[in-house]
Amino acid sequence: MVPLSWYLALSAVLFTIGVTGVIVKRNAISMFMCIELMLNAVNLTLVAFSRFMNDVT
Amino acid sequence: MLTIAFIFFGALAIGCAISLVAQRNPLYCAISLIGVFISLACIYVTLAAPFIAAVQVVVYAGAIMVLVVFVIMLLNVEAEERRPIKRGSLIAIGVILSTVLLAEAGFVIYYVGASPNELAASGNLSNVGLTGSIGIGLFTTYLLPFEITSVLLLMAIVGSMTLARRTLAPSEVKRQADNVDSLESTVNRSATLRSVPAKPTS
Numbered sequence: 001m002v003p004l005s006w007y008l009a010l011s012a013v014l015f016t017i018g019v020t021g022v023i024v025k026r027n028a029i030s031m032f033m034c035i036e037l038m039l040n041a042v043n044l045t046l047v048a049f050s051r052f053m054n055d056v057t
Numbered sequence: 058m059l060t061i062a063f064i065f066f067g068a069l070a071i072g073c074a075i076s077l078v079a080q081r082n083p084l085y086c087a088i089s090l091i092g093v094f095i096s097l098a099c100i101y102v103t104l105a106a107p108f109i110a111a112v113q114v115v116v117y118a119g120a121i122m123v124l125v126v127f128v129i130m131l132l133n134v135e136a137e138e139r140r141p142i143k144r145g146s147l148i149a150i151g152v153i154l155s156t157v158l159l160a161e162a163g164f165v166i167y168y169v170g171a172s173p174n175e176l177a178a179s180g181n182l183s184n185v186g187l188t189g190s191i192g193i194g195l196f197t198t199y200l201l202p203f204e205i206t207s208v209l210l211l212m213a214i215v216g217s218m219t220l221a222r223r224t225l226a227p228s229e230v231k232r233q234a235d236n237v238d239s240l241e242s243t244v245n246r247s248a249t250l251r252s253v254p255a256k257p258t259s
Contacts, residue, residue, distance in 0.1 A: 002063045002103070005166045010067045010100075012162035014074055014093075016155060021078040023151070027134055030083055033090050033125065037074055040097055040117070043109075051104045056194045 007048035014041035062103050070096040083134045087125050094118040108188045 014037060021034030050056060073092035080086045094117045101110035128134075195203055 002060050006063065006067075007100075007104070008166050009162070010070065012159070012166070013071055016158055016162070017071070017074040017078055019158075020151075020155065024078060027083055029125065029128055029132070029134055030086055033077065033083075033086055036090065036117075036121070037077065037093060040093065043113075044097060044100065047101055047104050047106050047109055051106065056190050 004048060004052045007044060011041045011044045011048070014038075014044070059103050063100065066096040066099040066103070070100070083129050084126070087122060087129065090125075091118050091122050094122070108191055 018034045018038035018041060021037065022031050025031045025034060070093050073089045073096065077086050077089040077093065080089060094113060098110040098113040098118070101107075101113060
């Protein structure tokens with residue numbers, strides 16, 4: 001079983017990359033895609049916590 | 058087995074994310090983002106959440122990315138040109154800040170892992186990610202937030218329509234300008250007519 005902290009680490013790395021992209025990019029559409037990346041990192045955190053706490057909400 | 062899958066798809070996600078930031082052509086960025094989405098969907102499968110994984114593939118990698126590619130094609134976004142960096146100090150500040158951020162995240166994760174009451178996934182298969190449990194939660198307990206979200210999306214649609222209508226096409230603008238001109242001339246004519254002293258009626 002993969003520990004929870006691994007998922008959190010992956011999520012943190014993805015979020016950091018997304019923040020970097022938002023700062024670096026100049027196109028609005030590219031910045032939007034980096035924001036999507038950040039949203040997905042948060043989604044991963046939520047799903048991992050709901051799995052490890054056995055609670056949907 | 059799960060560990061191998063997690064490492065593989067996690068590395069794939071991180072690699073695609075780095076490619077997303079590093080690419081200059083927006084279309085390549087979009088394709089890298091699709092890679093991130095699909096590898097995240099596979100990670101959701103390892104988290105025993107098949108419904109979330111399916112929604113991730115269908116909505117994110119399908120609908121939203123098609124929308125983004127449409128926008129890229131329609132707006133004719135060019136690749137951003139390579140421009141010289143003006144301030145070297147900004148790079149140093151960025152590196153320091155990102156190091157601090159990653160160190161902070163690592164610190165938190167280390168203490169989550171080291172704390173004695175770490176949450177451990179129970180061995181029995183949970184019903185967390187299944188469609189039924191999500192539907193029950195969404196349509197009974199959390200019905201009001203769900204409906205509020207739908208109203209929010211409707212507001213976003215109406216707002217985008219309003220913003221899109223405000224910028225008119227050039228022909229439209231010209232026609233409106235003509236209308237305004239004719240209106241103004243009419244107003245002026247009527248004003249001059251009115252300014253003519255009326256004949257005194259005896």
